[in-house]
Structures are given as structure tokens and as C-alpha cells.
Amino acid sequence: QSVLTQPPSVSGAPGQRVTISCTGSSSNIGAGYDVNWYQQLPGTAPKLLIYGNSNRPSGVPDRFSGSKSGTSASLAITGFQAEDEADYYCHSYDNRLGGSWVFGGGTKLTVL
Amino acid sequence: QVHLVQSGAEVKKPGASVKVSCKASGYTFIAYYMHWVRQAPGQGLEWMGWINPNSGGTNFAQKFQGRVTMTRDTSISTAYMELSRLTSDDTAVYYCVRSYTTGERNYWGQGTLVTVSS
Numbered sequence: 001q002s003v004l005t006q007p008p009s010v011s012g013a014p015g016q017r018v019t020i021s022c023t024g025s026s027s028n029i030g031a032g033y034d035v036n037w038y039q040q041l042p043g044t045a046p047k048l049l050i051y052g053n054s055n056r057p058s059g060v061p062d063r064f065s066g067s068k069s070g071t072s073a074s075l076a077i078t079g080f081q082a083e084d085e086a087d088y089y090c091h092s093y094d095n096r097l098g099g100s101w102v103f104g105g106g107t108k109l110t111v112l
Numbered sequence: 113q114v115h116l117v118q119s120g121a122e123v124k125k126p127g128a129s130v131k132v133s134c135k136a137s138g139y140t141f142i143a144y145y146m147h148w149v150r151q152a153p154g155q156g157l158e159w160m161g162w163i164n165p166n167s168g169g170t171n172f173a174q175k176f177q178g179r180v181t182m183t184r185d186t187s188i189s190t191a192y193m194e195l196s197r198l199t200s201d202d203t204a205v206y207y208c209v210r211s212y213t214t215g216e217r218n219y220w221g222q223g224t225l226v227t228v229s230s
Contacts, residue, residue: 002156034214038157045207046157051217089157098171101147101159 003028004090006104012080013112020107022073022090028102030071033093037066037075040087040106049088050075082111114138116208116221123227129196132224134208141189142166145211148182148193152204162211163191198228 005023012018022035029035035053038046048057050066053073063078073092077084090104119133134146148160161172163182170182181194191208208221 034212036218045205045220045223046151048217048220051212052215055215055217057217091157097174099162100171100173101149101162103149103157103159106156 002105003094003102004092004104006088006090006107008105009108009110011110011112012077014080014082016080017076017078018080018109019077020075020088020090020109022075022104024071024073024092024102026071027096028071028092028094029068029073031095033095035066035068035073036091037064037073038089038091039084040089042086046089077109080111085109085111114210114219116210116219118206118208118221118224121225121227123229124198126199126228126230128198128228129194130198130202130226131192131194132206132208132226134191134193134221136189136191136210139210141184142186146182146184146191147209147211148180149207149209150204151207152201155204158204160193160206165191195226198226200228202226203228 037050039049040046053068054066065076067074088107094100094102115137117135122130124130142165145162147162150158163170165184179196184191205223205225207223210219212218
């Protein structure tokens with residue numbers, strides 16, 4: 001059971017706007033800690049997509065955006081493309097037990 | 113720019129130990145905690161623990177306490193993660209990840225595949 005909750009799967013049609021939710025609690029996202037998002041293509045390492053809730057590293061297209069509100073965060077992809085098919089993970093810090101990192105269980109994003 | 117370079121793939125027998133290294137460059141090594149995250153085949157990301165390279169202090173996920181050791185050698189900007197009493201469930205890719213402060217990004221090593229098989 002992951003500390004951060006994501007939907008196991010999300011589907012979208014090409015060109016559509018798709019969103020992935022990430023729900024935490026008062027000890028992690030709700031405490032104000034940054035949320036990061038990763039994209040993982042099969043057989044590759046996770047790639048940082050969004051950091052600090054809504055910032056994109058250089059090279060990440062601006063069709064990817066992140067937001068946070070209360071104990072939840074969301075990743076949005078506008079103009080969904082077939083190449084965006086991948087697993088997506090959210091990540092934050094949790095202030096329990098001496099401080100730890102927590103991850104969502106991952107969301108498999110597929111093209112309809 | 114920040115780079116984390118990990119040691120190569122390992123194959124170990126059940127009951128053995130494995131030690132993975134992570135050499136950092138492009139920043140002041142002692143200024144950022146180093147975390148270790150693993151991913152078993154077909155599974156999600158799992159946090160293992162962190163080391164403070166400045167003090168050597170550590171904090172581990174409860175699941176790994178008593179079985180994991182994290183150390184560092186500041187003279188060569190390298191962090192190490194050693195996992196003992198390996199079982200097949202420890203077969204995974206292990207990543208070192210440089211921590212971040214609010215609003216900063218993190219950085220990942222390329223990953224080290226550890227295979228536990230008799």
C-alpha cells in the first residue's frame with residue numbers, strides 16, 4: 001500500500017487533456033512539502049517531469065504541468081500524444097519517522 | 113552539471129550482501145542528503161533511506177532496518193548502500209538520488225541492477 005494514492009491506470013485519446021491525481025495526507029503533501037512527478041518508459045530509469053509542484057526541468061515540453069492543492073496534487077498533459085504512454089509516479093517528503101520519501105503506486109497512462 | 117554515476121550490475125546468491133556505490137560530481141557533495149530508492153521488476157518505486165554525507169547520519173525505512181547500511185567517503189564524493197541477507201525479493205534496480213530543498217530539483221543515478229539468484 002503506497003502512502004501516496006494514484007489511480008492504477010488512465011487512458012486518453014490523442015490530443016486530449018489527461019490528468020493524473022496523487023492524494024496524500026497532512027504529514028506529506030498537506031504539510032506543504034514539494035511534489036515531484038516522474039515519467040518512466042519501459043526499461044528505462046524514471047525521468048523527472050515536474051519538481052517543486054509545478055516546475056519543469058529544461059527539456060520537458062510545456063504540455064506537462066503540475067499543480068497542488070491541500071493534500072493532493074495533479075499532473076496534467078495537454079495534447080496527449082502516443083509517445084506519452086508510460087508509467088507516471090508522484091513523490092513527496094513525509095515528516096513521520098525521522099523524515100522519509102514517499103511515492104505513489106504509479107499510474108499507467110495508455111492511448112485509447 | 114550534477115552527475116551521479118553508480119557501480120555496475122551485480123549477481124548475488126541468496127544470503128549474500130551487495131554494496132552499490134554512487135559517485136557524485138558537479139556540486140558540493142556534503143551539502144545534500146543522498147537517498148536510495150529501488151524498483152523491483154514490474155513494481156513501483158520504493159524508498160530505502162538516506163544518508164547525510166556531512167555527518168554520516170542515516171535514516172532507513174522500517175522495512176530495511178537491520179539489513180541496510182549507508183556510508184560515504186567524502187574524499188571521493190561517493191555514497192554507498194549495502195544490503196545484507198539478500199533474498200530473491202531484493203532483485204531490483206537500485207538508484208541513488210540526490211536530495212533537494214524546497215523548489216529545487218533532484219538528480220538520479222543511472223541505476224544498478226542487482227539480481228539475487230541461486
